[in-house]
Each structure stands twice: as structure tokens, then as C-alpha cells.
Amino acid sequence: VSKVSESFLSYVSPMGIYETLYAFQDAFGKTMGEMGTHPWSQGFPLTTQLPGGPEMPTNVYLDAEDLKYPKAWGLPALREAISSYYNHYYNAGIDCENVMVFSGGRPGLMAMLMFLQPDINIRIASTEYTPYYDMLHLLQRKYSLVDSHVDNHFFPSVLDYVNTGNFDRNLVMLSNPCNPTGVTRSGNELKELVEKASYGSFGLLIDEAYEL
Amino acid sequence: VSKVSESFLSYVSPMGIYETLYAFQDAFGKTMGEMGTHPWSQGFPLTTQLPGGPEMPTNVYLDAEDLKYPKAWGLPALREAISSYYNHYYNAGIDCENVMVFSGGRPGLMAMLMFLQPDINIRIASTEYTPYYDMLHLLQRKYSLVDSHVDNHFFPSVLDYVNTGNFDRNLVMLSNPCNPTGVTRSGNELKELVEKASYGSFGLLIDEAYEL
Numbered sequence: 452v453s454k455v456s457e458s459f460l461s462y463v464s465p466m467g468i469y470e471t472l473y474a475f476q477d478a479f480g481k482t483m484g485e486m487g488t489h490p491w492s493q494g495f496p497l498t499t500q501l502p503g504g505p506e507m508p509t510n511v512y513l514d515a516e517d518l519k520y521p522k523a524w525g526l527p528a529l530r531e532a533i534s535s536y537y538n539h540y541y542n543a544g545i546d547c548e549n550v551m552v553f554s555g556g557r558p559g560l561m562a563m564l565m566f567l568q569p570d571i572n573i574r575i576a577s578t579e580y581t582p583y584y585d586m587l588h589l590l591q592r593k594y595s596l597v598d599s600h601v602d603n604h605f606f607p608s609v610l611d612y613v614n615t616g617n618f619d620r621n622l623v624m625l626s627n628p629c630n631p632t633g634v635t636r637s638g639n640e641l642k643e644l645v646e647k648a649s650y651g652s653f654g655l656l657i658d659e660a661y662e663l
Numbered sequence: 664v665s666k667v668s669e670s671f672l673s674y675v676s677p678m679g680i681y682e683t684l685y686a687f688q689d690a691f692g693k694t695m696g697e698m699g700t701h702p703w704s705q706g707f708p709l710t711t712q713l714p715g716g717p718e719m720p721t722n723v724y725l726d727a728e729d730l731k732y733p734k735a736w737g738l739p740a741l742r743e744a745i746s747s748y749y750n751h752y753y754n755a756g757i758d759c760e761n762v763m764v765f766s767g768g769r770p771g772l773m774a775m776l777m778f779l780q781p782d783i784n785i786r787i788a789s790t791e792y793t794p795y796y797d798m799l800h801l802l803q804r805k806y807s808l809v810d811s812h813v814d815n816h817f818f819p820s821v822l823d824y825v826n827t828g829n830f831d832r833n834l835v836m837l838s839n840p841c842n843p844t845g846v847t848r849s850g851n852e853l854k855e856l857v858e859k860a861s862y863g864s865f866g867l868l869i870d871e872a873y874e875l
Contacts, residue, residue: 458780459779459780459783459832459834459866460775460778460779460780461778461779461780461781463778465735469735496731496732498727498728498730498731499727507725507727507730508725509724509725509726510722510723510724510725511722511723511725512721512722513719513720513721513722513723514721515710515711515719516710518710518719519708519710520708523677523681554766554767554770555766558766558770563672565801566672566673566675567671567672567673568670568671568672568673569673571671589777591803620671622671654671
């Protein structure tokens with residue numbers, strides 16, 4: 452921004468996630484995600500075609516219309532396709548007005564947290580994806596930690612999440628599968644979380660990078 | 664987020680920019696940017712090939728490598744190309760470490776404002792691009808208005824911008840050309856702004872959608 456002795460910008464340490472990546476590389480002599488490492492829970496999804504899976508796109512065609520600024524309502528056809536998918540496979544009962552598309556998971560989470568009412572407390576596990584804590588600090592959001600450790604197998608229970616202490620309204624925030632623990636909630640476990648943490652004084656913000 | 668009677672999200676009015684667009688449509692019976700309207704200053708850049716200009720891209724090719732998560736250091740080749748361009752045409756004396764690429768102007772501005780030291784006051788014209796005020800409010804940033812009105816032809820002087828009142832450190836923030844007034848600073852006018860507002864206790868954040 453300017454050549455001053457005291458910077459205009461706050462120094463922010465590299466995200467904790469990079470410490471994990473560097474520590475992995477130091478310990479194993481390979482970058483996480485390279486052949487032979489387990490890429491699942493650390494942001495290295497496979498980007499090649501799965502056996503029997505759909506073809507991967509190799510080409511995006513553009514015309515002058517596509518190069519305009521996007522409309523505030525996004526791409527209705529895309530939002531329709533997404534809501535139809537969830538209605539067809541999960542009987543979700545949603546329509547395109549329930550769907551927003553962001554340029555990545557983080558912009559979506561940042562938008563949700565930015566527009567959250569100020570009284571709401573975030574319930575977040577102590578072993579969650581480290582950039583979440585950075586976001587909460589940057590946006591000056593209140594949060595309380597849900598204990599996650601060897602003794603509970605890094606798998607806090609639904610009751611742990613909805614144990615709210617002194618806060619009237621709470622938002623449970625988690626990655627699923629959890630990055631970096633790999634802990635995954637699905638089926639009845641996930642259903643219970645949705646039932647206990649999505650109504651009344653609770654909100655639920657789940658960041659799912661994969662369809663489970 | 665949840666089905667509660669009192670929403671978890673803060674209500675935010677549509678951006679002022681949409682009021683402008685709707686008012687234009689009401690007044691002229693055409694959407695701003697349609698054939699015959701003046702698209703320059705209101706976010707409707709031409710996206711067709713200019714006479715004698717470079718060909719527009721029609722195609723983006725992708726392989727599995729492109730579909731991976733981006734690296735924290737971005738695309739070094741792209742950042743090199745951008746810094747070389749500014750060195751070649753403007754003798755800017757920068758390298759790729761001075762270049763960051765965002766998924767749009769707004770994410771770039773948001774990042775700058777988010778990491779700004781809390782003591783810094785923003786100097787912003789009273790006729791600036793309305794989403795800037797929304798950003799400043801959402802990020803709880805201090806700002807003071809630089810008067811811009813008929814009498815100064817909506818063209819505050821450099822001295823108006825650096826008239827800082829009670830604040831020790833200030834960041835001058837503007838769009839150039841200004842959206843929506845169309846006021847444009849270039850040549851010596853722009854040079855003076857850079858000289859007066861980029862050093863010592865000043866920072867300068869200029870949002871330029873066009874090369875002038």
C-alpha cells in the first residue's frame with residue numbers, strides 16, 4: 452500500500468494448514484498428495500477420471516456474453532440443476548432460491564460468518580480445520596471450543612456440540628470429513644446432528660468437500 | 664442456516680448500485696449496458712473484440728493439474744507476466760512478489776481492508792462506488808468523507824483527499840474512473856495523487872477497472 456516504516460497491513464502468520472503440509476514433507480520426504488500419500492482429508496482431491504466415473508471436462512467455451520460481469524442472481528440454470536440434484540437424490544425439498552454458488556468454499560464460509568447476527572456464538576471442535584479459527588478471528592466472531600482429543604477419538608458427540616454454556620444462540624460449524632482428522636459423520640450420526648443442531652436456537656454450517 | 668423465527672443472518676439491503684440500475688431502467692426503459700446506453704462507468708465493460716484489438720479468448724483448456732486446488736503462491740508465470748507488463752509499459756520497477764491476483768476486484772479490496780491495521784482511517788469521496796461503504800461497514804472500518812458535489816464537479820482535489828482531520832494515518836480509497844460519476848484521474852493529476860497520498864502516513868488504494 453505505501454512505503455512506510457510501520458506497515459499499513461497487519462502481519463498474519465501463514466495458515467496453520469501450511470505448517471501441517473511442511474511438517475508432512477519434512478517427516479515423509481514427500482508432498483502430501485503425491486503418489487503413495489493419502490490425499491483424502493488434506494485438500495488434495497483426485498482430479499483425474501474415476502474408473503466408471505463421468506468424463507472430466509477438458510474445455511470451457513466462452514463467448515462475449517460469458518465475459519460480462521455476473522448477474523447478482525448468479526446463473527439460475529446452474530442453481531436449478533443443483534437444487535434438482537438434491538431433490539432427486541436426497542428428497543431435500545429445496546428450490547434454486549436455497550442455493551448460492553461461491554468461488555470456493557472459503558468465500559462461502561466468509562460470507563455466512565460476515566452476515567451472521569452478532570449475538571451468535573460458534574461451536575467449533577478444537578481439532579477443526581485451522582483456517583476456520585483464522586476466519587473467526589479476522590471477523591471478530593465469538594466462539595467456544597468443543598473438546599476433541601485422543602480420549603474421544605477426535606470425534607466429539609452431537610451432545611458435545613449442542614452443550615452451549617452461556618450462549619442463547621449457537622452455530623455449530625464443522626468440516627465433514629473433518630480436515631485434518633478425517634473424522635466423518637454420515638447416516639444416522641449425521642441425521643442426529645442435523646436434527647439437534649439446525650432448529651430453534653441452533654444453526655448448522657457444514658463444509659462438505661465430498662458427497663458422502 | 665436454520666429454521667428459526669429470528670434469523671441467524673443480518674438483513675442487508677440490496678447494494679445501492681442496484682438502486683441505480685433499477686432507477687436507470689425505470690427512467691429510460693432500457694437496462695444500463697444495452698445497445699444505445701453508455702456502458703462505460705457502470706460495470707458493463709465491452710466484452711467483444713475492439714477494432715484492431717487482440718482476439719478475445721473463446722476457449723479455456725483444462726487438465727487434471729488445473730483442477731487441483733490452487734497453490735498459496737498463485738500462478739508464478741501469471742504474476743511474472745503482470746509485473747513484466749507494468750515494468751515494460753510504465754517502468755514500474757516491481758517484480759512478481761508485488762502482484763496478487765484475486766477472483767475479482769471486490770475480493771481484492773476486501774482482503775486489503777480486512778488486513779489493514781485498525782488505527783488507519785479511510786478517506787473516501789461522498790460520491791464513491793456505493794458497495795465500498797457497505798464493505799467499510801461490514802468490516803467495521805473507520806472512514807471520513809471527502810466532499811464531492813456539483814460545486815467541485817464531483818472531482819475532489821488531491822488536497823481534499825489528504826486533508827486528514829484528526830487521524831494520524833490515512834488510506835485514500837477511490838475508483839478510477841469513479842463509478843458512478845465517471846470522473847477520471849490520469850497523467851499529472853494522477854501522478855500528484857500518488858506522490859501526495861502514497862508515502863509516510865498515507866496509503867493509496869485505487870481500483871482501476873480499465874487501463875487509462
